[in-house]
Amino acid sequence: MKKTIVAFLFFLLMISPVLAQAQVDLISEKKSIIEEIAEVDRTYKGQLAEYRQAADQFNIAKGQFTKLNTLASLEVAVQDGRKALLLRDRVLLTYLKLIELKLLESDGINLEEKTIALDMTKDLQQDFQAHLDLTNNAIDRVAVNQVADDFEILAPKITSLSNYVSTLLRIGKLQTIYDHSISLVEKTNPNAAGAEPSLKQNEMIRAHTEVVNLMEKIYTNLRYGWDEIRVAREKEKPIDLAKSNASVFADLSQTMLFLAEIVSKR
Amino acid sequence: MQNLDSNQTQFAEITPVFESGSSSVPPKKIQNDEPVKKKSNLPLLVGALALVLAFVFLIILISVKLVMNTSPENKTDDGRIVEQNNGQVDPLLDEIYDLDDQLQSSDPTIDEIPFPPVDMTLRLDAPKKK
Secondary structure (H helix, E strand, O other), X not given: OHHHHHHHHHHHHHHHHHHHHHHHXXXXXXXXXXXXXXXXXXXXXXXXXXXXXXXXXXXXXXXXHHHHOOHHHHHHXXXXXXXXXXXXXXXXXXXXXXXXXXXXXXXXXXXXXXXXXXXXXXXXXXXXXXXXHHHXXXXXXXXXXXXXXXXXXXXXXXXXXXXXXXXXXXXXXXXXXXXXXHHHHHHOOOOOOOOOOOOOHHHHHHHHHHHHHHHHHXXXXXXXXXXXXXXXXXXXXXXXXXXXXXXXXXXXXXXXXXXXXXXHHO | OOOOOOOXXXXXXXXXXXXXXXXXXXXXXXXXXXXXXXXXXHHHHHHHHHHHHHHHHHHHHHHHHHXXXXXXXXXXXXOOOOEOOOOOEOHHHHHHHHHHHHHHOOXXXXXXXXXXXXXXXXXXXXXXXX
């Protein structure tokens, strides 16, 4: 008996750092993604500023070439053009990395859509990396025009992906809040076991029913949103969930107000 | 006069002490019929177990707290946190307001990462007509 207890104590002492580490790992993982997002975001903003400067410089050089039409002005325009195209690829590549991290960080996104969006983002990152390498090697007028032509294939892909991911992130956030509010609605349920008896029991029940109805409406709108996203992705059409998202947002705000009122009155 | 031994002092008697007949009796060994009860270590072990459990719990708590770096803030400025009679914030109400804050930062009309404002038609020469 004594040996067993001592062994158990020893085991607990040994395992306590492991248990603590497991908890810490879970939180650290999330924290590291958030930190990575902040870092990539800083890089993205810096690169965007650099691109803008290069694009302005290129437009000036292009204007000069059109006006002067000399070999010297052509050379300046080609080199400035190459630089602007290179920086544009770089900033778009960082943007893709940023949306990839945002997708990873987001909890509320439907798993199937999340996996598809992540795969699409990674594929497009590869395409942009390849294009960036080509642009880097383009040193003359023909080559610079060629990489500009090649970009026209990538442009619709990235705008479409951006629209898709942006929609996922928006609805994902609302979904996360809806999921959390379910437990709050449960906790404020006056019929729940363990709920404190109140003089205003009937009033509380009616108030709670109102909240439940709102939650059902939100659920229906969220389901509609996810269905719309799937259909739009399959048909490769742009998605616009502005109306249903606005409705979910307003109903969630109302739910929070009602819940706060119920809790205050208890 | 007594005959003195050459090794003896003059104050000593000739007869050795142990031979004088006044020998002391050795103490009798006390025999106890009842065996001595061994003290139980169980309360001590239970105490130690409780101590270790408390230690484990403390380690987990400290680790989590350190990572989360949470500092209990009293959001009294906006007047939204209602204090109970005993001066404590209702945890459920706190939870609701936290979620509401989260909701306000999730406004779907605001694009969190808008598409970069880059010129997608940037080029030197006009594209060839196909």
